[in-house]
Amino acid sequence: NAGVTQTPKFQVLKTGQSMTLQCAQDMNHEYMSWYRQDPGMGLRLIHYSVGAGITDQGEVPNGYNVSRSTTEDFPLRLLSAAPSQTSVYFCASSYGGGVSYGYTFGSGTRLTVV
């Protein structure tokens, strides 16, 4: 049981490049979310999904795109990377919105945009 798997663990991008952060879970969780974590800012919600084919915006969605074609996968796309997107990105999943068992987080992707 792998839980939530994020790849890559580290990435350096040049300004303007695009990339996809991968997130996969094997717990059959309906809910999946993407957060970014910056020093002094805590975790901020980027996008989330309550099931395959359903996504919605969080607090800081600009510059990011998501899709949810399967229950297992929830990739996050950076359309045109900017230095302000330098951050640590966490993917999380839960059963029933975390009402009983909370969210399970991945180990994170540390992204640097130069």
Add this chain to the structure above:
Amino acid sequence: SQKIEQNSEALNIQEGKTATLTCNYTNYSPAYLQWYRQDPGRGPVFLLLIRENEKEKRKERLKVTFDTTLKQSLFHITASQPADSATYLCALEAAGNKLTFGGGTRVLVKP
């Protein structure tokens, strides 16, 4: 505007003592509140959930209270150990099942 506030200053505590962390919120009416632990370089780990109709919840050496009138949750670590040193995050549900986090409080337990 909606806010979740945790003490941003680190809490230094002697081993064996009780650490008490505070989570205050404004302009939310959460059905439940969650606490997570985060170690450096790792993702948060779920610890406890308390519902709006529960006053107190315990798990081993951890205790959480939830006062919806004061809009506050307290998180206690009793008989603290150096291994409890970490950052502790509170989180609550905003509209549309969006889980929103406070900034976290770092705890350092000294032997």
